[in-house]
Amino acid sequence: MGYAGVRGGQEAIAAAERLIRRDRFGGSSRWLELDQITARLGLAVDRVMGEAGLWAPERAARAIRQSRGDLLEAAQLLRAHRSTLPRLAYGSPVPAAALRPVRRIAPAHRNPPGGQVLGATDDYTPRILDLTDEDTARATAPPPRRPATAGAPVTAPDPTLRPAALPPAGLLADRRDPTDPDPFDITRAPARPGAPRSARLTSMARAETGSLTHLWYTVTRAPHNDQPEIPLELRRGHLPLRVEHPFTGSPVTVAGVRVTEARTVRSTDRPRPDGSRFDIGYGLCLGDNEAKALAMAGLDLLVHRDGATDRLEQNVLTALDGPEASGYLEHLKLPHYVDFRSTIDRIRAVRAAAEGKRP
Template identity: 45%
Template sequence: MAGEPLMAYRSPGLDAIEAATRLVARRHDHDPSQPLGLDQVKGRLRLMVDQVMSEGGLWDEDTAARAFGQAEGDSVEAAHLVRTYRLSLPQLATTAVTDVAELVPLRRIVPVYRTPPGRQILGQTRDYLPRLLRTNETAASDEDHDHRRPDDMLATPPAAPGPRACDTSAGPWPERIHELLEARDLVVSRSAPGDPDPVDVASEPRILDQDRSARLYLLARAETAALVLHWYTHLLNEGQMSPAVGGHGEVRVGRLPVRVPNPLTGGCAEVGEVRVTEAEAIENLDRHDEDTTRFDVGYGLCFGQNERKALAISNLDIILERDRGRSEFEQLVLRTADGMDANGLLEHVKLPHYVTFRAAVDTKAELRARNPHTDTGEAE
């Protein structure tokens, strides 16, 4: 009608989207069960929180637990939420390099030694428990609880926090497998000339043509299941399902200090600590173009207690190094291991595609109209 303001058009699709959003909020916020607190998620679902922090690339247990709850238990969505939140944070400083020799182990497993130098520490693990579902689980009595954090149950306490030199020396824990093999000159050298600084892939977002530090960064932030799949697929393709030597090495779960350098004093202030999983994998070099008198050692490190991921990284580190230039396996792994890209592409399949599909249907119909006698499956 003349003189009346035009009303904004609301499509039925927009109404449906808003209704779907309200349904998600209603299910999340108004479920009749008791809401999960952050302490419950961090305590009862700690391994999933560790996985979300690792794949999200941010050490913040509260943020990971909150994202996991908001995603209703979808670890991929939770990691995506953490990454999005991480991008909104300012970068206030760059931490000092921490020597992994300072790692205080909560768990140390060396499968290649019956009695390794130092100690085997089983720690907290389900490796030796039967995979049987407990259907009559009841709450433990208060007397059964040790009220210390699991991380505090250590044979050797961590060093006291405070200012110290940035070039801290190794702690009291035994040498790693590669160090023991290096002492006997049984390991090929993988050090880069000039000892370049590690590449920060977050600020230099390049995927291919990267050095080892960037590759390990990408693998540390990749999706755990994708890494395991790539490693397992390689073994199947190479027929190495039962290698005599290969893949085994050492696994450590422990705590590493986080320090920030002081530009005035030259020292470092310890601002916290992170829990990490570290793995080394040994590979028997046996090709004609390799030094068959030595082994190669792969390395993996990631946030939290995430042993499958660290082991997969260490094995893929060796596989990619030996395969470099021989096939497209490195490109396949580095392009597809990040769950954000793969799952984002898959999720978009559910979004509207009616325009492109209608165009394809019209094209097919036009071709049929031009060639009404063309048999199905025949090409002109």
């Protein structure tokens, strides 16, 4: 449906598309290569892949370039592309201990087994804009790294960097649910309140990062949640992707995917269901996205534990999807003159009735 007042019809739409293409690929700068986006804007690429639910760095870079840096639009483009791909196989379950970390911190422990591994982080650097001139920055830049590939083999994890236990043993609540043996596939069926935990975790893994963080912050700062959660462990690294071999039936590692994993606990001042243990939340998302993993773990814990947030599950399942929310917002720019005219007619009828006149 087009605007009746727009001149040219299809010609105007084609002209609008040409203007977009000029903004996307025009200008005086050099052509923006895909490897520049994946290498220099890695966090943006990871965020788009996570919100689209597809691990494809080059495709994500194309989406970012096509959307002119609009990460919500890029996630929408990549998710639409994902819907066209055939489903060849299902991944086999992989234990968290199989993750080979490049960064691992345990805020709840002073000296966790294997020690703290800071890795690449800006947690301890001041948030100051670097105003070094371009020539000096180029001259002092470190040499480029060898690009990582999604299909690179994953070596065995370091046994000293296994997920930290909470001493003494037995203080963590068991969150396993025998009625939820297989992950809920939110791409095949909509997740609604009352869905299993796997549906919540999957929905949050694909959620828009800013919306997820905002919801977690709003709920966790509420007066009835005066006891904050404590991150038990935060890890970032490569997780093997394993599928069942079509002939032998044995699991085979076919790729390694970068993920961020977080586990968080909440104190027992408001125990539910067991006051003798810590409640625990879990988060795991694609790529390097520590804020998302931590907020995801916090919301997982809050939905499970706090009776004052009964509507929280509904928000987690239905209100955090970036492409869905962005699509609804974008549709407002389409023609609505019929609805608007109908509303005007109703308002006039109400006013006429209130004045004692016939509409």
